[in-house]
Amino acid sequence: MITKRELLQHWLGHRKLTRKTIEKFPEKELFEFSIGGMRPFSSLIKELISIDVPGLKEMVTGETGTFSHDLPLNTKEEILTRWDEDTIQIEEYFSQINEDQLHETLKLFGMYEFTIISHLLYFIDNEIHHRGQGFVYLRALGIEPPFFWDRY
Amino acid sequence: MITKRELLQHWLGHRKLTRKTIEKFPEKELFEFSIGGMRPFSSLIKELISIDVPGLKEMVTGETGTFSHDLPLNTKEEILTRWDEDTIQIEEYFSQINEDQLHETLKLFGMYEFTIISHLLYFIDNEIHHRGQGFVYLRALGIEPPFFWDRY
Numbered sequence: 001m002i003t004k005r006e007l008l009q010h011w012l013g014h015r016k017l018t019r020k021t022i023e024k025f026p027e028k029e030l031f032e033f034s035i036g037g038m039r040p041f042s043s044l045i046k047e048l049i050s051i052d053v054p055g056l057k058e059m060v061t062g063e064t065g066t067f068s069h070d071l072p073l074n075t076k077e078e079i080l081t082r083w084d085e086d087t088i089q090i091e092e093y094f095s096q097i098n099e100d101q102l103h104e105t106l107k108l109f110g111m112y113e114f115t116i117i118s119h120l121l122y123f124i125d126n127e128i129h130h131r132g133q134g135f136v137y138l139r140a141l142g143i144e145p146p147f148f149w150d151r152y
Numbered sequence: 153m154i155t156k157r158e159l160l161q162h163w164l165g166h167r168k169l170t171r172k173t174i175e176k177f178p179e180k181e182l183f184e185f186s187i188g189g190m191r192p193f194s195s196l197i198k199e200l201i202s203i204d205v206p207g208l209k210e211m212v213t214g215e216t217g218t219f220s221h222d223l224p225l226n227t228k229e230e231i232l233t234r235w236d237e238d239t240i241q242i243e244e245y246f247s248q249i250n251e252d253q254l255h256e257t258l259k260l261f262g263m264y265e266f267t268i269i270s271h272l273l274y275f276i277d278n279e280i281h282h283r284g285q286g287f288v289y290l291r292a293l294g295i296e297p298p299f300f301w302d303r304y
Contacts, residue, residue, distance in 0.1 A: 001254060002154040002269060010273060035187065036291030102153060117154060121162060122301075125280050129300060132284030139188030148281060149274075 008094045011124050013151030015087055018131045019080065020146040024138055027076050033137055041137055044130040045079060046071045052123055053086050055108055056093035064110045160246045163276050165303030167239055170283050171232065172298040176290055179228050185289055193289055196282040197231060198223045204275055205238050207260055208245035216262045
């Protein structure tokens, strides 16, 4: 129903929208603003960064990876630069994923035991989920978020 | 990479989590609470209800459907009952979608012209997006949302 290439293109479209969402935040609010005791948007993005490339790398190499959400990204520019670097790595690793192994179980980061396809869908869903939260932060700040359908 | 059956199961898991999210809201706040001028969570859910079954029906029958976000669902119980009725219809219509037509274009509701698979992914993504916003509303209300991975 969905090919590997289509799923990658779908994800890359979402990454473009997430990038636009990061760009909409003022520098200070990206790192400090939050609602109801939640993490600021920069921390939600760092969560995505911390699992996406290391997770894909583990799927391809089979070597158990490590991850830390506490990344040394301290400005919007640093986050956007890392986002773009990771997009290139995501394209590279994704293309190396073996389609025959998609339904095999992988204990990602030595902790989360699901099929590879489930991990991939989780990565994308988790990005949509947190970005939706970023939209609320932006609205609370009086800033119009990007259009949800703008993946270009 | 993903079969039709897997995509349906994935969506149904998300629908279970969305149902749990609706349940967490107090009656009054479900219909009245919002942040930054956004719609209350009940309205975001009504948006999903208004497109999911009518959209699937159009994919299966080919008859142009209509939709209105302004549904006569005025209590949490009414929303949950409708949610459950729609889940049954989603399973039925989804199973009737012709796999050979997935990459054909459909001008859904006479307005949105994309491939059928794009429409289906949009429905799921849009649910994750708005549910993530509901999580922020719950946090702002001092209520712990369900776990994101709880799709059972």
